[in-house]
Amino acid sequence: MTITDPTADRRRFEEAFRAVGLNVTVKVIPVAPAEVGNLIGPAVPEGFDWHGSIGTQAVTPCASAFCGKVWMPSDFPGRVVFGVGRPAEPGEAYADPLLYAPGDESLEGYEVHGKTVEAVRSEVHRRGLKVGYRLLWDLPEGGFFDQPVSADRVEDDWIVNGSRDHSSDTVDLYVIPGSGTAPDPREVATPKWYDDQPG
Structure with missing residues (x-):
């Protein structure tokens, strides 16, 4: 996965996951300047109780906002949420990923x-x-x-x-x-x- 535009339509990312049978939501979220374009998460709101693991790994060198690998079990039935960092408006609260x-x-x-x-x-x-x-x-x-x-x-x-x-x-x-x-x-x-x- 390579993110070149943090403000791109998040539905394009979701459709790519749905095409392989995964329930993934992608949100474009306000972040601090250093986090713009980064992939945030994954979060599993109901908890991860399944085989394998879910995660991301940044890939370098990277000429875009974010380059990385995303992995999760191909048969995971739960909901997974990723965030893509966008610049926060002045005074807008940052999404807190950690x-x-x-x-x-x-x-x-x-x-x-x-x-x-x-x-x-x-x-x-x-x-x-x-x-x-x-x-x-x-x-x-x-x-x-x-x-x-x-x-x-x-x-x-x-x-x-x-x-x-x-x-x-x-x-x-x-x-x-x-x-x-x-x-x-x-x-x-x-x-x-x-x-x-x-x-």
Whole structure:
């Protein structure tokens, strides 16, 4: 597969997979400048419980936006979703292809890990950017999940674990909640790029 035009009609990609009996959806999704033209995924929304594996491998050298191999079992009955990165509009949220990794850093020349929300927010504003907040909650069985919250749910002295670019003008801070706090069940999880939704 060679992608020369990230804005090409995604249905052409889907038809190629359908021709060999696979249920594949391709979405053209907004990404950061460095990801434009890249193939994102695959994602298997219902989970992959089948023989073999699904994946992609970039091929170099590449004179196009993306050159690579895609593989999956030829008899896989589930739905597979790929994304093709397109330039995000100014202020448009980037599709987030990867799970947050503790300690991710997005502010060049400034490490946020271990600093207070107040300190990091000041630096983000100094750079002329807006701030978004995601609280990191531990799961009973191990691991964690992050939950987007409004600024009034975050205390100035809570500690920032990391940061990620949310859009061209906003940085998300991943924050460790203070003791005695709990997730708000009213907060709705952010839809993932591969979820069924317009686009």
